[in-house]
Amino acid sequence: MRMFEITACVPSQTRIRTQRELQNTYFTKLVPYDNWFREQQRIQKMGGTI
Template identity: 65%
Template sequence: MRLFKVTACIPSPEKIQTQREIQNTFFTKWVPYESWFAEQQRIMKQGGKIIKVELVTGRRQANVGN
């Protein structure tokens, strides 16, 4: 099974105290290859920024056929 390891940053509007102070939430999650486009759209709609994307598998040393 092919997976993407996505690291992204999304601003948290509920934690804003002033206009200058924005708390960013960084997270890393594994996204299946088939639902990558939907996840990318979700992050962008929330005003987030994708920092890093890696192609990974569920197991170490597994052949993913790329």
């Protein structure tokens, strides 16, 4: 099975004190080819970018 290594940036769920202090969490994970579109939609639903 082919695997993708993706790096995604998702805005953190913590409260933002100032609008400039935007905290993003970066993570890299291996995603199977079959789960790629589902994972992409889940990340984008959280407001993240890949």
